[in-house]
Amino acid sequence: MKHIKTVNKPSMQKTLKTGGCGECQASCQSACKTSCTVGNQVCEK
Amino acid sequence: MKARIHKFVQNGTYILLDINSGAVHVIDKMIYDIMDTFTGGNDAEVIAVWENTYKKADLAEALNELHALMDEGELFAPDIDVPPTFKQKGLVKSLCLMIAQDCNLRCKYCFGDGGSYGQERAIMSPETGMKAVDFLIKSSGPRKHLEMDFFGGEPLINMKTVKAVTEYARKREQETGKKFKLTLTTNGLLLNDENIKWLNDNNFSLVLSLDGRKEVHDAMRPDVGGNGSYDRALRNFHKCLDSRKGGEWDYRGVYTYLRGTYTKKNMDFTKDVLSMNDEGFDILSMEPVVLKDSPLGFTEEDLPRIREEYDKLTDAYMQRHREGRGFFFFHFNMDLSNGPCVAKRLSGCGAGHEYFAVAENGDLYPCHQFVGREGYRLGSLDEGVTNTELPAYFRESHVLNKEKCRDCWSRFFCSGGCHANADLFHGDIRKPYEVGCEIQKKRLECAIYVQAMLELEKLEKEDETA
Numbered sequence: 001m002k003h004i005k006t007v008n009k010p011s012m013q014k015t016l017k018t019g020g021c022g023e024c025q026a027s028c029q030s031a032c033k034t035s036c037t038v039g040n041q042v043c044e045k
Numbered sequence: 046m047k048a049r050i051h052k053f054v055q056n057g058t059y060i061l062l063d064i065n066s067g068a069v070h071v072i073d074k075m076i077y078d079i080m081d082t083f084t085g086g087n088d089a090e091v092i093a094v095w096e097n098t099y100k101k102a103d104l105a106e107a108l109n110e111l112h113a114l115m116d117e118g119e120l121f122a123p124d125i126d127v128p129p130t131f132k133q134k135g136l137v138k139s140l141c142l143m144i145a146q147d148c149n150l151r152c153k154y155c156f157g158d159g160g161s162y163g164q165e166r167a168i169m170s171p172e173t174g175m176k177a178v179d180f181l182i183k184s185s186g187p188r189k190h191l192e193m194d195f196f197g198g199e200p201l202i203n204m205k206t207v208k209a210v211t212e213y214a215r216k217r218e219q220e221t222g223k224k225f226k227l228t229l230t231t232n233g234l235l236l237n238d239e240n241i242k243w244l245n246d247n248n249f250s251l252v253l254s255l256d257g258r259k260e261v262h263d264a265m266r267p268d269v270g271g272n273g274s275y276d277r278a279l280r281n282f283h284k285c286l287d288s289r290k291g292g293e294w295d296y297r298g299v300y301t302y303l304r305g306t307y308t309k310k311n312m313d314f315t316k317d318v319l320s321m322n323d324e325g326f327d328i329l330s331m332e333p334v335v336l337k338d339s340p341l342g343f344t345e346e347d348l349p350r351i352r353e354e355y356d357k358l359t360d361a362y363m364q365r366h367r368e369g370r371g372f373f374f375f376h377f378n379m380d381l382s383n384g385p386c387v388a389k390r391l392s393g394c395g396a397g398h399e400y401f402a403v404a405e406n407g408d409l410y411p412c413h414q415f416v417g418r419e420g421y422r423l424g425s426l427d428e429g430v431t432n433t434e435l436p437a438y439f440r441e442s443h444v445l446n447k448e449k450c451r452d453c454w455s456r457f458f459c460s461g462g463c464h465a466n467a468d469l470f471h472g473d474i475r476k477p478y479e480v481g482c483e484i485q486k487k488r489l490e491c492a493i494y495v496q497a498m499l500e501l502e503k504l505e506k507e508d509e510t511a
Contacts, residue, residue: 004070004076005070005072006068006071006114006119007071007381007497007501008068008500010066010068010119010382010384011067011382012067012390015386015387015388016128017128017130018130018386019128019385019387020130021386022399023188027394028394040378041380041385042380042383042384043384043385043386
């Protein structure tokens with residue numbers, strides 16, 4: 001493409017059916033801890 | 046109306062995020078402009094609005110590209126509703142143990158009243174800690190991976206309980222097949238050789254608190270006697286990090302990272318992040334303080350300055366990366382292709398339904414920040430969860446049920462912000478703390494930009510070598 005460069009192959013829509021195993025790390029958002037929001041996480045699978 | 050796209054400019058780069066797919070597109074100025082008009086099927090309108098600015102042939106080409114993205118599901122992807130994978134009831138898989146509701150520092154911004162959380166200073170007994178291990182195993186159902194965070198106050202002032210709980214958790218792992226991931230958060234003053242060795246031998250992840258430059262740290266983090274703590278903390282952190290070099294220490298397994306807090310007194314916090322990196326630490330985080338009615342806290346008036354500083358931090362981050370001396374910054378970490386599932390994005394931090402805090406006396410709270418807050422006691426290790434309505438309410442307080450979140454572009458990245466902050470500012474966990482939201486959104490834009498640039502630079506290198 002000339003005007004657009006897509007930088008990822010997102011999987012969010014697929015995970016509507018496949019996700020929810022719950023094995024991932026907790027993602028506390030408070031400043032006194034990691035302030036790690038879900039956006040900063042990766043899937044454990 | 047629910048936002049379906051978000052576009053922004055970072056350091057002269059135009060970026061388009063498709064919210065419901067998570068696709069990130071680096072675009073040119075023309076696409077950036079016409080996305081004000083294009084809604085998916087109104088090509089004629091786009092041409093009519095923009096033909097005086099751009100050539101018709103270029104507009105047609107751009108529209109073709111946008112339609113190709115739509116065909117791939119990477120533009121205007123369908124709205125996301127609560128999926129069946131998001132179970133009605135959460136399973137508790139993570140506990141924060143208030144090992145010591147006491148501390149050897151008196152940080153000026155401490156939300157826990159110098160470690161006491163508004164209660165009498167006290168430490169957790171080994172028996173209470175061991176009961177917490179059994180509680181977690183029992184509450185976690187089929188979940189294999191469990192987490193316990195040894196927190197305070199300062200947990201190292203109560204090593205007796207830290208050791209007893211760890212030993213018990215490792216024993217129960219063998220008996221149950223569960224896997225405990227252990228983390229300890231410390232200010233470093235008691236991080237001596239003996240403690241470092243023990244923490245290493247027991248595979249602890251460590252969160253080490255340092256605020257960056259010496260003068261910033263010492264002003265905010267004095268000890269009980271009012272003396273600065275920077276030199277002592279830094280010396281111990283160096284020893285700790287040196288002891289962990291060459292092992293299997295990475296951020297997804299067992300990690301060691303430095304975290305700091307910035308306040309209104311150091312809004313030039315890029316210097317603090319770089320100061321930590323210059324000291325030889327390369328897994329870093331720097332967090333905005335959250336305080337209400339305090340001269341150290343932030344208000345909406347501070348937002349332009351904070352946004353400007355994140356731009357600076359982003360440039361410094363990219364510069365060091367390009368020079369081959371990059372560092373890991375927590376908030377810029379983002380896996381754009383293999384991020385969390387939608388169920389996780391709705392669960393968020395899990396406070397109150399997947400994650401509880403255990404106070405030193407065994408009382409249960411939705412998270413460490415709620416300890417001692419009236420109306421938020423869930424029960425106790427002895428009684429179990431007696432307030433059953435609260436976990437259900439926390440579980441249902443996800444982005445699609447919060448008025449201010451459900452239309453926001455960052456809803457699947459931030460998971461609705463910190464409940465404790467919402468409660469602090471509005472007395473309602475469903476009304477997010479606005480200044481926190483704005484800082485979060487800026488950080489997300491920077492993170493998306495950083496990841497997009499890293500990916501494009503990687504592709505360019507591959508092209509050059511091909």
